[in-house]
Every structure is written in structure tokens, then in C-alpha cells.
Amino acid sequence: MPQHTTLSRQPLYPWPAPGGRFTVDDLADLPHDGHRCEIIEGGLRVAPPVEISHHVIADQVAMRLAAAAPAGWYPVREAGLGIGDSAVVPDVTVLRPGAPLTSVWADPSDVALVVEVEAAGSRRLDRFTKPALYAEAGIESYWRIEPTQAGPVTHLYTQASGGHYRQHRSINPGETAVVELPFQLQLAPASWLD
Template identity: 45%
Template sequence: MAQPIYEWRLPAREWREQDLFNLPEDGNRYEIIDGSLHVTPPPGFGHQELADELRAALRAATPTGWRVIRGAGLRAAGSNLIPDVTVLKPTAPADGTWIEAADVALVVEVESPSSRRHDRFTKPALYAEVGIPAYWRVERGDFGPVIYRYELVKGVHYNLIGTVGPDDPVQINQPWPMPLDPSAWPR
């Protein structure tokens, strides 16, 4: 069966959140960064499995009222982003598509070749600008995943507070006390 053809209609202004609802549900990830539309292909199976493992590890230690969501929409500094994993504070709305940054304690991005630059530079800057307290970036390496853990400093940028690899499980305290051991996660 032939795929339906989608006719792109560029807005006569910057892209806005409402424009996302008019795009096809074709598996691509559509995000708006500073008024520009960014399209990335669907993440691969390994990427999705790794994000699921991170979510499971966070959820296993989640205090009452906190939630760990995959693929939630996040409003950030005139942008609409979709982190791989988002930790919501107990004050966050019970349901919805887009979340406000004030309701987020941590965002996690799992790098893919198509997202590497945004995950290392663009997205952390936007997350810091809106005051998200913690950011994790996960690289998939030959020996297993490595988690780069960052905390917000002075409300303007992130400082690296540590890395966790497959050979160095640790006990962490952010966003809550929990063990973090990526040794059994997919590469």
C-alpha cells in the first residue's frame, strides 16, 4: 500500500506549538527550536530500549507523587522539545501533551547520530534557560552506556557533576537517592 503524501505548508511566521498538531503522525519527531521546525527520524530500537531502562531505573526509586515519563512534550523558551525521559514533580498536571518547565526536575536525552549536536549543545542551553534543575545526557558506546549527569548552576548553565558507566555503578542523590548501574542496559 502506498504511503499517503503529505503536503508541507510552511507558516508565514515562526513555527508554533499549534502547528505541530497539523503535521503527519509518521513516526518522526517534530520539535520547534527558536521558531524553527526540527525533524528527526524515529529513534532506533537500541535507543528506545536504553531510554526504557533509564525510565525503569528512575521509576523503581521514585518517591510518592513523582512521575517518570517517556517522550513528553516540554515547553522551553519559545521552543517545544521532546526529551527521551522526563521526571515530573508532584505538582505537575495529571495528564496532558505539553508540560511546563516549572513542573520538571530532570530531563534525559539519549544520543543518536541524528540528535548528537542538539543533545550536547542546543537542548541543554534551552533546558538551563527555563530552570530545569538537572540534565542527563546518555552516550551509547562500544562497552555500554555512559551517563553524563549535569546540575543547574546559578539558573543559567549546567555543570558536569559526574559520569556513570557500565563499570562504575554508583549511588546518586539527584533527583532522589537511588542506585544507578548501567552495566545490564543495552549498548
């Protein structure tokens, strides 16, 4: 006789929306269910899991940065970054020497570079909203990696006067380039999905 099993429902997490704007403390009360939760100017953004290739590219970038990093620099994946009333989670963050490593939320003054890999649900955020937040916070460099049919294209931005970024250059699939910020390393975007 076949054995029957009972599937129980996922537990409910009662979480009342706060009066007014969301804060970093509110994020701790959300269930950890594989979704990335961020706060953009006090509003909650919940992103679904992304394609595996997104993680592969971000992992490859973090590994390449770590291999080239001078002593004391820390390229890390998905570190929280508090910027005013926003709390975002870049795909890769490069922390400067001396940055505290015991905090969940990095201070922008400790960050030299943020990297975002575009996904279907984050394209507009990665192109407009997040770069504006990072630039206003004074983060020196921003990389946006755009998946294309030909392979990943890496757009490099540097801090410009007036609290915004200017595009420094783009590295297309099949190209290899040496970059200087935050430290010298060689980028070959096509190799990230080999």
C-alpha cells in the same frame, strides 16, 4: 492464476509552512509518521526513527527512575516540553509532585530532570542546544547518555548559577553509583543493555 493487489499511495498531507516561525500548534497539523518533530527556537526539526538500542536504554532509565521515585513523582517517556518558542521531546522527563498529567506539553517548572540518549542524528543537539534550553528554563538536572563501544556512559549535570549546567560526574560502563537528584537511586549503565 496469481492474484494481483494494488498498492495505494500514502495520502498526502498538505501542510503549508507558516509565515515566520513554527509554533506548538503547528506540530498538531503534521502527520504522525514515526518521526519525532520538535521546534528549536521557532525552527522545525524532524528526526528519523532511531536505533532500537536507543529506545531500550531510554525505557530502562525510565523504569529505574519509576522504581525509585517517591509517591507523586512521575518519570515519563517522550513527554512534550514547552520552553519559550521551543517545543522539545526529551527521551525521559521526571515530573514533580502536583504536575498536571492531562497536558501534552509540560511546563518547565514542573520538571525536575530531563534525560537525553544520544543518537547519530541528535548528538550536537543533546550536547549543546537542548541542555542550554533546559538550563535557561530552570530545570534542575540533566542527564546525557552517550552510547559507546564499551556500553552507555551517563553524564550527570546540575543547574549552576548563571542559567547553565555544570557537569557533576560521569558514570562509565561497569560502574555503579548512587545519585541524589532528583531523588536517590542507584545507576548501573552497563545493565541497561543486558
